[in-house]
Amino acid sequence: MTGTGTSDTGTSEPGTQVPVRKQGLTRRQKTAVSRGVQYAVFVAAVAALAVTADWDRLQNQFAQADLAERMFPEIITLALKNTVLYTVSGFVFGLVLGMVVALMRLSSVGPYRWVAGIYIEIFRGLPALLIFIFVGVAVPLAFPGTEIPGGTYGKVALALGLVSAAYMAETIRAGIQAVPKGQMEAARSLGFSHARAMVSIIIPQAFRIVIPPLTNELVLLFKDSSLVLFLGVTLEERELAKFGRDLASQTANSTPILVAGLCYLLVTVPLGFVVRRLEAKAGEATK
């Protein structure tokens, strides 16, 4: 009798039942076991954490309501406001510079391409912190007498802009290249010059493509603005991280850090939500 193994080449006659041999667990059983194990590990980890943590001390260190209360309204009116200001000015500067670098990267003139390439490699490869120190310390030393316009705000915009421009340049370049070749051809055939076609036809479409990744970059910048800490700022120029840290060291308590962190999330979580919405929309539009 054939049909004992599946490797037989279809010799089982119609009507004869091919016995399904039980070899270990069925698919349904395997799924159940796998899931059960994963839940068990999760519950064990949470339980271990809950048992070993010193809750009283944690609450004392991180969740002192009166300390948190003392931070308002300054943490919003001063610190959050400054964080937003630093981020936006850095983003705008980075966007303009990134646009220029992206166009240089796509230029038909070799030296432009090389300069843009080198710029991107350097500023993507260096830690943002190093750029901040460089802008804060090295630039005034190297060019004595020069003032970066705008004081601390100008310095932050410069440092954040330099870093983000490298990333945005690559994003914008990819966006421009994602616009179908036929768009440029159609524009040229209508009598647009290359530059005019870029400005009127290609770049507007490229921007639609790169809005989600650029928004993502905004979130990254929002967090990186905390590096202002290393520039040395006046009381009025403090942003969330510095504000939280100062208060934490004054009071020898970590509650201000937690509150400052929550303020970051207040902005980054909704922005992240917006990014996902935009990405979903963009994905739908290209279908």
Next chain:
Amino acid sequence: MTRPEIQTKDLHKSFGDNEVLRGIDLEIGRGEVVCVIGPSGSGKSTLLRCVNLLEEPTKGQVFVGGTEITDPDVDIDAVRRRIGMVFQQFNLFPHLTVTENLTLPQRRVLKRDKAEAARVAAENLARVGLAEKADAYPSSLSGGQQQRVAIARALAMGPEVMLFDEPTSALDPELVGDVLAVMRMLADEGMTMMVVTHEMTFAREVADRVVFMDGGVIVEQGAPDQVIGSPSHERTRHFLSRLLDPARAEVEETADRAGKTE
């Protein structure tokens, strides 16, 4: 003899080692409708794209309206304003409405004012029968409608010559007719047209002349009845028999013609 509207002299084009055009001499008179046919890879699209310099010829000259456009000192953007081009893939600007697709080039390139551009746009949309789609975005239109908008966009620039690069090849069969009707209307109005196409019925009925290309050269040309009806070259006969009755074609050993340029 009157000056030809389009003229190519000993036109060559290579992509690397692949020589796509091997010396094309072609003249198209004012108001003439010329259909260029031939197997894929024969160089017919490349020839068309050389006429408005979307492809730079490797050697030879192209004249449009008496101006040598292959002259490096000529203002190519100014020349292209006189040459309308319609693409296989329509290439409408997807971020603009139908009307904006027509008005933006007029305003940016021809410097027409807003009202004038809008008037010309509406006029040309009406010509192609799409006045009611003025505010729609291209993505909401059918392929045939998009292609008619593309024709209207080219016409709004007031061209003296129209180039069509397989304008119906990307369309569902039932939508081809609308586009061909617009093209026939243009031909009847006396537009100078160069059309790369596989639509033999259109070539036969509308064209003044049919040019058959193969392997980068013009194999034969003449009146449609002659070239399509009773071709004198074996290559033309072979191509037409495969095109007109594809079900009867036989398997060829070296059927793949490398170097399709699109």
